[in-house]
Amino acid sequence: MNTIHIALLGYGTVGKGVYQTIKNHQSRFKALLGSEVKIAAVLVRNIERHHLPDQDVLLTTNFEDILQLPKLDVVVDAIVGSEPSFTYLQAAIKKGCHVITANKEMFAHHGGQLKALADQHQVSIGFEATVAGGIPVIQTLNTLLNINKITKLEGILNGTSNFILTKMRQEDLSFADALKLAQELGYAELDPTNDVEGIDAFYKAMILSQVVFGEQPQWNDVQRKGITEITAEKIKLFSGIGLRFKHVACLEKTETGIKCSIKPVLVSQTHPLYQVEGVQNAISIDADIVGNIAIQGPGAGMFPTASAVVEDFIHLYNPIQSTQYQEAQKKKAAAAPINWIITGEGLGQFKANVPLNSVKVLHPRVLLASGVEEDFANYVKEDPKLEYFQVFGEVNLLGKSKDNKIFIKI
Numbered sequence: 001m002n003t004i005h006i007a008l009l010g011y012g013t014v015g016k017g018v019y020q021t022i023k024n025h026q027s028r029f030k031a032l033l034g035s036e037v038k039i040a041a042v043l044v045r046n047i048e049r050h051h052l053p054d055q056d057v058l059l060t061t062n063f064e065d066i067l068q069l070p071k072l073d074v075v076v077d078a079i080v081g082s083e084p085s086f087t088y089l090q091a092a093i094k095k096g097c098h099v100i101t102a103n104k105e106m107f108a109h110h111g112g113q114l115k116a117l118a119d120q121h122q123v124s125i126g127f128e129a130t131v132a133g134g135i136p137v138i139q140t141l142n143t144l145l146n147i148n149k150i151t152k153l154e155g156i157l158n159g160t161s162n163f164i165l166t167k168m169r170q171e172d173l174s175f176a177d178a179l180k181l182a183q184e185l186g187y188a189e190l191d192p193t194n195d196v197e198g199i200d201a202f203y204k205a206m207i208l209s210q211v212v213f214g215e216q217p218q219w220n221d222v223q224r225k226g227i228t229e230i231t232a233e234k235i236k237l238f239s240g241i242g243l244r245f246k247h248v249a250c251l252e253k254t255e256t257g258i259k260c261s262i263k264p265v266l267v268s269q270t271h272p273l274y275q276v277e278g279v280q281n282a283i284s285i286d287a288d289i290v291g292n293i294a295i296q297g298p299g300a301g302m303f304p305t306a307s308a309v310v311e312d313f314i315h316l317y318n319p320i321q322s323t324q325y326q327e328a329q330k331k332k333a334a335a336a337p338i339n340w341i342i343t344g345e346g347l348g349q350f351k352a353n354v355p356l357n358s359v360k361v362l363h364p365r366v367l368l369a370s371g372v373e374e375d376f377a378n379y380v381k382e383d384p385k386l387e388y389f390q391v392f393g394e395v396n397l398l399g400k401s402k403d404n405k406i407f408i409k410i
């Protein structure tokens with residue numbers, strides 16, 4: 001079997017998450033790509049601080065070792081800050097590797113240059129993990145951008161800030177204690193200044209602007225304010241009148257250019273961002289054809305971010321799913337018992353054709369039963385008076401018959 005070789009730059013929260021996710025989901029990669037996926041090397045700053053679970057993975061502090069690997073297909077950037085990440089990724093692209101980055105600061109500064117370089121060398125760049133953790137916002141925007149025109153975006157883009165504001169309100173914690181908790185849980189950046197001063201959200205907003213509008217606003221024109229001046233007293237006061245502080249990034253295309261602000265705002269119950277709590281991020285997108293779409297999910301943390309990286313990885317390879325995998329998926333879907341209503345005039349006939357105890361009569365013309373669609377399709381296909389409908393929602397199941405059909409309590 002073919003093997004895809006990956007080098008991982010950085011072994012902090014995100015790096016470890018990517019390492020473990022790739023290691024723990026080999027069978028999924030094999031099924032999707034028809035290839036094994038192997039972490040060949042990990043680049044760290046200080047070798048003494050790290051220990052890898054696998055002996056055969058190179059742990060190095062020297063990026064040249066990565067470039068010299070005999071086989072290298074993809075470089076995953078899980079380090080923080082513009083440099084040395086930008087330099088490393090340029091070298092990787094020039095060597096013909098695909099790159100995936102979770103590094104928002106670097107990508108906000110240099111995304112355009114990296115993309116141009118990648119085009120030149122016919123490799124791809126994945127950057128889903130740079131914005132909103134595990135939420136597939138970049139994929140969503142790319143899908144929307146074909147015919148729709150996006151006019152406005154509003155988002156909670158920093159999990160740490162949202163976590164802090166939520167904990168301060170819900171548990172009456174001080175800013176410092178809530179921040180400490182966010183750091184312990186691995187949400188915050190190494191230097192949490194970027195989180196609490198809105199710098200992290202700013203980088204993310206710039207990346208979104210580039211994706212949506214093809215350009216960024218002048219950085220100096222962006223109004224940016226963090227959450228450090230939000231006190232427990234203010235939170236309590238506004239909470240008492242039904243308002244919550246949320247740290248929101250807004251991007252809007254106006255006649256005079258792109259307008260962008262990143263600041264704490266007070267949100268009322270009627271706004272979609274009101275109920276976005278804890279480390280959750282959310283993005284509300286206004287597009288001219290579809291209207292408003294809002295997506296929400298975990299905005300930080302080891303596995304949500306790793307999820308974005310590995311999904312990017314799959315998209316890089318643009319896999320044509322193996323026939324074996326497709327067949328397995330079909331079988332899995334077909335085998336899952338589903339609840340059905342069968343109705344129509346020929347019901348007496350239908351009832352006689354199925355095992356007696358696998359159906360329940362709801363009405364002389366309505367039966368409820370469970371099983372795979374194929375069964376019901378076969379039963380009704382010869383009688384145009386019969387119809388069947390899938391039932392959505394949970395029903396109380398009584399148990400299984402010997403033939404594995406499920407009885408339903410009505």
Ligand code: HSE
Nearest residue numbers: 158159160187189300
């Ligand atoms: N520190 C970032 C946050 C991590 O809290 O959102 C994810 O980018």
